[in-house]
Each structure stands twice: as C-alpha cells, then as structure tokens.
Amino acid sequence: xxxxxxxxxxxxxxxxxxxxxxxxxxxxxxxxxxxxxxxxxxxxxxxxxxxxxxxxxxxxxxxxxxxxxxxxxxxxxxxxxxxxxxxxxxxxxxxxxxxxxxxxxxxxxxxxxxx
Amino acid sequence: xxxxxxxxxxxxxxxxxxxxxxxxxxxxxxxxxxxxxxxxxxxxxxxxxxxxxxxxxxxxxxxxxxxxxxxxxxxxxxxxxxxxxxxxxxxxxxxxxxxxxxxxxxxxxxx
Numbered sequence: 001x002x003x004x005x006x007x008x009x010x011x012x013x014x015x016x017x018x019x020x021x022x023x024x025x026x027x028x029x030x031x032x033x034x035x036x037x038x039x040x041x042x043x044x045x046x047x048x049x050x051x052x053x054x055x056x057x058x059x060x061x062x063x064x065x066x067x068x069x070x071x072x073x074x075x076x077x078x079x080x081x082x083x084x085x086x087x088x089x090x091x092x093x094x095x096x097x098x099x100x101x102x103x104x105x106x107x108x109x110x111x112x113x114x115x
Numbered sequence: 116x117x118x119x120x121x122x123x124x125x126x127x128x129x130x131x132x133x134x135x136x137x138x139x140x141x142x143x144x145x146x147x148x149x150x151x152x153x154x155x156x157x158x159x160x161x162x163x164x165x166x167x168x169x170x171x172x173x174x175x176x177x178x179x180x181x182x183x184x185x186x187x188x189x190x191x192x193x194x195x196x197x198x199x200x201x202x203x204x205x206x207x208x209x210x211x212x213x214x215x216x217x218x219x220x221x222x223x224x225x226x
Binding site for chain 2: 031033035041042044045048056058084089091097099100101102103104105106107108109111
C-alpha cells in the first residue's frame with residue numbers, strides 16, 4: 001500500500017534554531033498538507049499546497065513557517081526560528097483529487113522537541 | 116462554537132459491547148465527513164468515510180445527519196484492538212478545503 005514517508009522521526013533542537021521537516025508524499029497525489037498535534041491536543045491544520053503554491057494556510061502558519069517542494073518528490077516544512085511552543089508532532093499528508101471522498105493519507109510524523 | 120466537537124470520553128467498554136460516538140460540526144457548507152482512528156503517538160488513519168445515506172464497513176457503521184450537523188460512529192462487537200482515539204473529521208467548508216479534526220473520543224476495550 002502506498003505511504004507517505006516523513007524524516008526524521010524525532011528531532012531535538014535548541015530554541016531559535018531553524019529546522020526542516022521532510023516528507024515524501026504518495027507519488028500520484030496532487031495535494032500536500034502539513035498538520036501538527038501538540039501533546040494531548042487535537043490535530044491542527046497548518047498549510048495546504050497544490051500546483052507548487054500554498055493554497056490555504058491557518059493562523060498558526062505565520063512568517064516563521066515556510067513550505068517548499070524542491071523537486072518532484074519531497075515536500076518540506078521549515079521553521080525559521082523555533083520556539084518552545086513549536087514542540088509538537090508534525091504530520092505530513094497527501095491526497096488525490098478525490099480527497100472529498102477518500103480523505104488524506106498521513107505520514108507517521110516527526111516529533112519535534114524544542115529545548 | 117468549535118468547528119468539530121466530540122465527547123472526549125474515555126469510554127471504557129467490555130469486549131463484545133456495542134459503543135457509539137457522536138460528533139457535531141459547525142459549518143453547514145461542509146461536504147466531506149470521515150472517521151479517523153489514532154493510536155497513541157501515531158498518525159491518524161482513515162477508518163471510514165461517512166456518506167449521506169449512512170454506510171457500514173464490517174462492525175463499523177457511520178451515520179450523517181446534515182440537518183442537525185451531526186455524525187455518529189457505531190462499533191459492534193468491540194475488540195481489544197479497537198482501543199484507540201476516534202477522530203471526527205470534516206472539511207472546513209464546501210469544495211476541496213482542508214480537513215478539520217475534532218479532539219477525538221478515547222475508547223478503551225477491556226477484556
């Protein structure tokens with residue numbers, strides 16, 4: 001079964017440092033997403049990406065965040081200057097153009113710990 | 116009103132029991148509805164889509180009531196492996212818009 005791959009599985013970084021979280025979406029999917037989940041809280045939407053540009057972003061996705069699809073396979077989330085409150089599980093997801101019927105497929109996540 | 120609301124539980128039920136979860140959503144323009152399952156510290160996994168006419172997948176039955184903006188999930192003959200958090204998920208508004216998650220309902224099935 002096709003899957004979304006995320007690396008690294010766990011990253012520890014110092015406050016103020018830049019981090020890049022990497023994702024390889026399912027190959028024939030067209031829409032890509034980043035979500036985050038702070039421990040004990042709900043899964044929150046950050047950003048959606050289609051046709052090489054951001055299609056929608058939440059209020060969480062401020063200037064410290066950026067996304068990129070640098071080649072035909074990777075999809076990255078960059079946090080420029082991490083804060084303690086950025087500590088969370090970050091999930092990448094992808095979907096086909098039938099997302100309304102079939103939903104999203106999520107990667108296994110990157111656990112980001114900011115110290 | 117929150118976009119998606121669920122009773123957080125926990126629901127502690129014996130093996131073989133039938134359990135039902137409910138969820139309400141705030142935007143009447145939402146078109147897509149799903150139940151996802153999330154195990155502790157793992158990614159959400161699609162359990163089933165929810166269709167207007169209601170749908171069943173084995174021991175799982177999902178219902179949608181658009182007039183009341185209400186979704187339900189029924190699990191029959193609960194197994195130990197059903198223990199997880201069940202996430203109610205809707206799209207934010209009409210069209211291909213991002214999915215919004217409820218906080219989830221935690222289920223523990225006890226032997």
